[in-house]
Amino acid sequence: xxxxxxxxxxxxxxxxxxxxxxxxxxxxxxxxxxxxxxxxxxxxxxxxxxxxxxxxxxxxxxxxxxxxxxxxxxxxxxxxxxxxxxxxxxxxxxxxxxxxxxxxxxxxxxxxxxxxxxxxxxxxxxxxxxxxxxxxxxxxxxxxxxxxxxxxxxxxxxxxxxxxxxxxxxxxxxxxxxxxxxxxxxxxxxxxxxxxxxxxxxxxxxxxxxxxxxxxxxxxxxxxxxxxxxxxxxxxxxxxxxxxxxxxxxxxxxxxxxxxxxxxxxxxxxxxxxxxxxxxxxxxxxxxxxxxxxxxxxxxxxxxxxxxxxxxxxxxxxxxxxxxxxxxxxxxxxxxxxxxxxxxxxxxxxxxxxxxxxxxxxxxxxxxxxxxxxxxxxxxxxxxxxxxxxxxxxxxxxxxxxxxxxxxxxxxxxxxxxxxxxxxxxxxxxxxxxxxxxxxxxxxxxxxxxxxxxxxxxxxxxxxxxxxxxxxxxxxxxxxxxxxxxxxxxxxxxxxxxxxxxxxxxxxxxxxxxxxxxxxxxxxxxxxxxxxxxxxxxxxxxxxxxxxxxxx
Amino acid sequence: xxxxxxxxxxxxxxxxxxxxxxxxxxxxxxxxxxxxxxxxxxxxxxxxxxxxxxxxxxxxxxxxxxxxxxxxxxxxxxxxxxxxxxxxxxxxxxxxxxxxxxxxxxxxxxxxxxxxxxxxxxxxxxxxxxxxxxxxxxxxxxxxxxxxxxxxxxxxxxxxxxxxx
Numbered sequence: 001x002x003x004x005x006x007x008x009x010x011x012x013x014x015x016x017x018x019x020x021x022x023x024x025x026x027x028x029x030x031x032x033x034x035x036x037x038x039x040x041x042x043x044x045x046x047x048x049x050x051x052x053x054x055x056x057x058x059x060x061x062x063x064x065x066x067x068x069x070x071x072x073x074x075x076x077x078x079x080x081x082x083x084x085x086x087x088x089x090x091x092x093x094x095x096x097x098x099x100x101x102x103x104x105x106x107x108x109x110x111x112x113x114x115x116x117x118x119x120x121x122x123x124x125x126x127x128x129x130x131x132x133x134x135x136x137x138x139x140x141x142x143x144x145x146x147x148x149x150x151x152x153x154x155x156x157x158x159x160x161x162x163x164x165x166x167x168x169x170x171x172x173x174x175x176x177x178x179x180x181x182x183x184x185x186x187x188x189x190x191x192x193x194x195x196x197x198x199x200x201x202x203x204x205x206x207x208x209x210x211x212x213x214x215x216x217x218x219x220x221x222x223x224x225x226x227x228x229x230x231x232x233x234x235x236x237x238x239x240x241x242x243x244x245x246x247x248x249x250x251x252x253x254x255x256x257x258x259x260x261x262x263x264x265x266x267x268x269x270x271x272x273x274x275x276x277x278x279x280x281x282x283x284x285x286x287x288x289x290x291x292x293x294x295x296x297x298x299x300x301x302x303x304x305x306x307x308x309x310x311x312x313x314x315x316x317x318x319x320x321x322x323x324x325x326x327x328x329x330x331x332x333x334x335x336x337x338x339x340x341x342x343x344x345x346x347x348x349x350x351x352x353x354x355x356x357x358x359x360x361x362x363x364x365x366x367x368x369x370x371x372x373x374x375x376x377x378x379x380x381x382x383x384x385x386x387x388x389x390x391x392x393x394x395x396x397x398x399x400x401x402x403x404x405x406x407x408x409x410x411x412x413x414x415x416x417x418x419x420x421x422x423x424x425x426x427x428x429x430x431x432x433x434x435x436x437x438x439x440x441x442x443x444x445x446x447x448x449x450x451x452x453x454x455x456x457x458x459x460x461x462x463x464x465x466x467x468x469x470x471x472x473x474x475x476x477x478x479x480x481x482x483x484x485x486x487x488x489x490x491x492x493x494x495x496x497x498x499x500x501x502x503x504x505x506x507x508x509x510x511x512x513x514x515x516x517x518x519x520x521x522x523x524x525x526x527x528x529x530x531x532x533x534x535x536x537x538x539x540x541x542x543x544x545x546x547x548x549x550x551x552x
Numbered sequence: 553x554x555x556x557x558x559x560x561x562x563x564x565x566x567x568x569x570x571x572x573x574x575x576x577x578x579x580x581x582x583x584x585x586x587x588x589x590x591x592x593x594x595x596x597x598x599x600x601x602x603x604x605x606x607x608x609x610x611x612x613x614x615x616x617x618x619x620x621x622x623x624x625x626x627x628x629x630x631x632x633x634x635x636x637x638x639x640x641x642x643x644x645x646x647x648x649x650x651x652x653x654x655x656x657x658x659x660x661x662x663x664x665x666x667x668x669x670x671x672x673x674x675x676x677x678x679x680x681x682x683x684x685x686x687x688x689x690x691x692x693x694x695x696x697x698x699x700x701x702x703x704x705x706x707x708x709x710x711x712x713x714x715x716x717x
Contacts, residue, residue, distance in 0.1 A: 064672075071574070107679055119667040123666075129667055130672075133679070154580070199587065233584040241647060272654035275653060277655035279651045281648075283649055305587055305642070307645075309647075311608075311645075314609055314610065315667075336648055338654070338655020340656060341657060354656060446701065449701050450702075451700065452700035454700075477699035478699070479701035479704070511695065513694055514675075514696050516696050549677045552675075
């Protein structure tokens, strides 16, 4: 008996030791962020007690915890939006674990169960992703298989239901998504091609959604299939990419329940060598909204992603009028040149000068009879693939020059000419399209190796919408930890004299390693925040914002 | 006898577990040419690696990479450090990444993470987010945000890691 006990204790001790080894080999990591806003009434910019309605604090927070041990991984994500920040969809309000997942993988297979993110090709028929700053998450709750059966060949299969805020999936509460993708890279597959100047990969995908037809009027397709093919070709300094997608009829609230088929095309051709890069992109979208609930019109339940191809601007006024893809139809092109004027030349100076020229324009497509789009329940319209409508949704011509003057001073200047159909893009029906000129100057002066002062001045001149704006910002940084900044945006040309407001802010922040705390006090003007192609309207607000972010 | 057998068994398990190396997560992303790239292959023959997440819409990110670019030749000569810059631009702008990189004359490795898979695996909440890895792919330090001059502190750490201090 005693011997047995000793053996057991010994075994337990060994297990404990082994267990420690077991845990030593496991890793746990994660990240955390919380954004808090305290709101106060500010009558001058139209925020009254009745706007705030007692909700003086908005908090969005999340935490991710991931565990991995060898080939096994698992993770979960907690979110609490109590109450969501101003401007977020009110359906965001809630708390819990929206994402829980586990996966296992080796050289041949990778399996995931639970919530996952995935993209086929450029996402024209399938992309699930998450964008915290926008409160956007269309992760799929289901299963995913990745297979690597041969060198150069990748196969993917997915199915599940998509995240819809906090609403749990129940039978027929929304649609289901199933999809498969194959990609073959010739360079990875064939020896000798690996380091060849010629590069080729091809891919194809198919996605189907199922949603029950409960419509009393129409006989709607319950299974909607979408298909796409893509080629990625490279030769020397040239690179060409194209993806074409097609979808069967998919009547929805977005296309006003027409039974037309949809198609989308995205192509790009680029040339790059040291000091020079040129890219031309073309896009055509026709009736290509693809959501797992045909009744949804907001930024939710998208199965696919239709990228807007214009430049995403980084300064506050240049980003004031951002374009958003029109899924019912658009044709766009984008052209960009990046050139570095070499060092030692007259224009290049001692350090070289960077020049970036960018042009993009998006027009409507031509429909045989415009009125027919109103006719729900019909085939809608027919559209000539190559015809471009005279109706311009968006046009942006901008040039940016960056230059270092000496070891202490460097700067960026930018000019931008913009045409923005605010009626179509933001739904401000009846408003005139915005024609604007913008200019930016951004200079950084290094006071010492770690202290720098940055000053940014911007102007936006237009006769439409809110009229002229000027913005000024000064930022002092002590690398790598501290910053303070003062900024003001002044709507001095607003046609309504009572609305010629200053939107001042004071911000400060501290960063150590990956932990960041930032405070901003002041006014936020009404506008649109866009990240990676999705936009969110932000109402005017006034108060204090605190952001805390870290990882481990 | 049984006891010995158990001991051996447990010993073998713990040994097999220890044999696994800890390094970067394995995520399939793309190179600038559009070829598949396994992130666990990020390495530099035992020398330090700087791994920086950035995007076209992020000004401070490009400032940081410009600063790296100006010093890269010197850094490489002194410490052999290698820089990987991972763009998290999605399909709206991936086609513009290579022309910008070449146009700016950046000479480090640039990778594309169009759906944020690698970003999530590395717990990157906001960019720029820069990691310093040792020769075994272990994270030595990391930093969010970029202010002018931060590259100097980073390089001090690189030198220490490379034993060149």
